[in-house]
Amino acid sequence: MAEDHVDVLIVGAGPAGLMLATWLAKCGVKARIVDKRGTKIFNGQADGLQCRTLEILDSFGIGHRAWRESNHMLEICLWNPDSNGVIHRSSRLPDTIPGISRFQQVVLHQGRIERFFLDAINEFSNGGISVERGVLPESLEIDQSCVEDPDAYPITVNLRHLSEEDATPKQSSTMSNGSSAQDGLFRSNLMADDTADLLKTSELNQKANTTETIKAKYMVGADGAHSWVRKEIGLKLEGESTDYIWGVLDIVPITDFPDIRSRCAVHSANSGSIMVIPRENKLVRLYIQLTTTSKIQGQDSRTDRSWITPKVILESAQRILSPYKLDYRKLDWWTAYQIGQRVGSSFGVHDRVFLAGDAVHTHSPKAGQGMNVSMQDAYNLGWKLSSVIKGHSNRSILKTYEFERKAIAHALIEFDHKFSRLFSGRPAKDIMDEEGISMDEFRDAFQKGNLFASGIAVDYGRSLIVTKPATENGAGEATAATTSTPVTGIQDLAPGLKVGQRIPSVKVLNQSDARPWHLQERLPSNGTWRLLVIPGDVSQPAQKPRLEKLCSQLSSPESFLKRFTPNTARYDSVIEVITIHGAPRQSVDVFDFPEVLRPFHEVDGWDYEKIFVDDQSYHEGHGEFYKTFNIRRDEGCLVILRPDQYISYVGKLDDYESADRFFSEFMLPQNNLTLPKV
Numbered sequence: 001m002a003e004d005h006v007d008v009l010i011v012g013a014g015p016a017g018l019m020l021a022t023w024l025a026k027c028g029v030k031a032r033i034v035d036k037r038g039t040k041i042f043n044g045q046a047d048g049l050q051c052r053t054l055e056i057l058d059s060f061g062i063g064h065r066a067w068r069e070s071n072h073m074l075e076i077c078l079w080n081p082d083s084n085g086v087i088h089r090s091s092r093l094p095d096t097i098p099g100i101s102r103f104q105q106v107v108l109h110q111g112r113i114e115r116f117f118l119d120a121i122n123e124f125s126n127g128g129i130s131v132e133r134g135v136l137p138e139s140l141e142i143d144q145s146c147v148e149d150p151d152a153y154p155i156t157v158n159l160r161h162l163s164e165e166d167a168t169p170k171q172s173s174t175m176s177n178g179s180s181a182q183d184g185l186f187r188s189n190l191m192a193d194d195t196a197d198l199l200k201t202s203e204l205n206q207k208a209n210t211t212e213t214i215k216a217k218y219m220v221g222a223d224g225a226h227s228w229v230r231k232e233i234g235l236k237l238e239g240e241s242t243d244y245i246w247g248v249l250d251i252v253p254i255t256d257f258p259d260i261r262s263r264c265a266v267h268s269a270n271s272g273s274i275m276v277i278p279r280e281n282k283l284v285r286l287y288i289q290l291t292t293t294s295k296i297q298g299q300d301s302r303t304d305r306s307w308i309t310p311k312v313i314l315e316s317a318q319r320i321l322s323p324y325k326l327d328y329r330k331l332d333w334w335t336a337y338q339i340g341q342r343v344g345s346s347f348g349v350h351d352r353v354f355l356a357g358d359a360v361h362t363h364s365p366k367a368g369q370g371m372n373v374s375m376q377d378a379y380n381l382g383w384k385l386s387s388v389i390k391g392h393s394n395r396s397i398l399k400t401y402e403f404e405r406k407a408i409a410h411a412l413i414e415f416d417h418k419f420s421r422l423f424s425g426r427p428a429k430d431i432m433d434e435e436g437i438s439m440d441e442f443r444d445a446f447q448k449g450n451l452f453a454s455g456i457a458v459d460y461g462r463s464l465i466v467t468k469p470a471t472e473n474g475a476g477e478a479t480a481a482t483t484s485t486p487v488t489g490i491q492d493l494a495p496g497l498k499v500g501q502r503i504p505s506v507k508v509l510n511q512s513d514a515r516p517w518h519l520q521e522r523l524p525s526n527g528t529w530r531l532l533v534i535p536g537d538v539s540q541p542a543q544k545p546r547l548e549k550l551c552s553q554l555s556s557p558e559s560f561l562k563r564f565t566p567n568t569a570r571y572d573s574v575i576e577v578i579t580i581h582g583a584p585r586q587s588v589d590v591f592d593f594p595e596v597l598r599p600f601h602e603v604d605g606w607d608y609e610k611i612f613v614d615d616q617s618y619h620e621g622h623g624e625f626y627k628t629f630n631i632r633r634d635e636g637c638l639v640i641l642r643p644d645q646y647i648s649y650v651g652k653l654d655d656y657e658s659a660d661r662f663f664s665e666f667m668l669p670q671n672n673l674t675l676p677k678v
């Protein structure tokens with residue numbers, strides 16, 4: 001039997017698996033990604049990209065494709081019944097809270113997003129990684145005796161190659177108007193898991209029945225809600241499956257409803273609620289709670305779905321939107337969806353096999369979170385795995401994956417639970433109607449929920465890579481090894497740059513050529529840590545010596561910059577130093593700054609891309625970096641950013657020692673240097 005050795009085996013090529021493969025490709029890790037399906041998806045399924053997800057896609061250089069092709073959702077209109085029970089528009093709100101990101105929520109179907117990832121994976125890996133379709137894992141063994149050995153391959157997986165026929169999902173659309181459209185039922189959680197069937201069919205097909213053994217250092221189950229990997233490692237999703245069933249219809253609507261091109265949440269008096277999502281190419285997605293729940297009475301889990309057709313979904317929508325008219329000629333996709341709010345008991349085993357995305361949390365689709373949170377799981381995990389595999393970090397950072405993402409999954413379920421109740425409930429007739437939902441309460445929850453839904457509010461708890469004071473532990477502390485006296489920075493030096501959160505972006509100018517950049521554009525996802533040197537106004541006599549002192553320590557052969565970067569690698573490949581100063585741009589020159597801030601490369605010469613200034617640009621205004629983040633120009637600070645743009649540390653400008661201790665906690669010396677005592 002054929003045998004292959006890989007660093008990471010990814011099972012599942014949905015949004016989570018593809019995000020992970022993108023990271024690994026970018027960082028040069030040897031990975032394989034397999035999916036039991038014969039094709040990517042072409043339309044339908046998840047559609048909303050939240051602003052944090054767009055920031056992440058942009059950090060891989062694919063954000064612009066999503067931004068350009070998608071429909072931009074700028075407004076949400078809330079509709080509810082008036083005193084006569086007739087729906088009317090009660091509020092118009094911005095769909096994304098203004099100012100939280102340089103992006104706003106957009107909508108584009110999952111198939112296109114998967115396409116962007118596939119192209120990026122191909123480009124980053126020079127064709128070395130591509131999704132292997134029609135491939136199913138059929139056995140998994142973990143050799144527990146060597147899980148702590150960083151060089152070992154403790155995972156053995158047998159893969160079975162399916163025939164094209166076995167790997168092609170069966171379509172089962174029942175069209176109301178003669179047109180043929182793809183349905184999403186083959187991936188719906190209303191369907192029984194078909195993995196066993198696929199394996200059986202494949203067994204019969206001798207031609208396709210080739211198998212292969214993979215030895216892997218790590219494995220990630222990104223294989224969706226039915227996750228085979230999760231079952232193999234003996235983990236479960238915990239939580240309750242509610243009885244709400246949602247119909248989803250992607251149509252080009254013909255309607256006199258005036259807000260059809262805005263996102264709308266419509267509560268009708270007695271016919272349920274609908275979420276309207278305007279999409280690309282004149283499409284509109286309708287999410288409808290199908291209130292006809294009699295078919296699920298007495299059943300444990302899966303519902304008989306034969307009664308759910310596009311016609312049933314459309315008729316529900318027509319009742320909710322009445323007296324407005326709604327019909328369509330073009331149906332692009334439809335599905336039916338049962339809300340199950342569940343989280344994995346654990347996110348992996350032995351810090352060797354991990355779960356990400358729907359494999360470890362499921363919830364309702366209406367807040368547009370599924371695809372986003374799934375990708376963000378993988379975004380959290382990818383750089384950590386790469387760093388360990390490449391020998392830059394020890395395995396302790398892997399523990400922070402579950403610690404950080406499990407808290408997010410629980411917050412998501414809590415949010416979804418609250419939002420589901422408010423969205424699906426009947427509107428209150430008046431203030432005495434205690435069973436009904438208050439529309440004011442709905443609007444308030446909606447606005448608050450918007451920040452959570454954007455992904456911007458993620459705030460990771462204290463761990464060895466998030467140096468919050470012990471009082472801000474949040475959901476608990478990652479049990480990874482910590483120093484006897486853990487590094488704690490001084491958050492007050494930059495109150496607007498919150499440790500644990502992603503760094504917000506404003507414009508800064510390149511000192512050398514005056515070009516304005518969004519700060520986040522200078523922080524691409526390539527596996528590199530960043531040390532932001534924020535020296536304040538270096539034209540003032542007090543600040544310059546402090547900067548020089550720091551730079552002389554950074555330039556020493558024993559500095560953490562040198563110790564943790566292999567001699568053979570570029571100076572900025574493990575930790576990149578970026579300076580953002582606060583002196584007037586024209587009062588200083590790039591060569592006024594110490595060399596470590598603008599390093600010299602044998603071939604490329606001086607690096608002019610590392611020193612930035614907070615000043616007025618010629619054409620794009622003033623980013624106000626210092627003012628926005630409340631950093632004093634006569635004080636400055638040092639900030640450490642993780643490879644995923646989250647803030648690890650804020651401390652004094654000249655406190656080199658704390659930064660050194662921070663990195664020394666988990667990074668591995670590369671060049672056989674004797675470690676200094678810090």
Ligand code: FAD
Nearest residue numbers: 012014015016035036046187188223224228357358370371
């Ligand atoms: P998935 O997208 O489910 O991808 C898992 C992948 O693993 C699939 O490609 C599958 O073929 C593969 N796989 C599974 N088992 C195996 C195996 N044993 N071996 C190899 N490969 C395997 N979210 C929204 O935000 N809005 C929506 O409108 C919306 N609609 C949805 C409709 C349906 C029918 C479904 C199922 C989900 C919907 N979601 C929606 C949720 C959203 O699609 C998911 O949250 C998101 O796709 C999760 O990404 P993932 O990569 O974790 O899993």
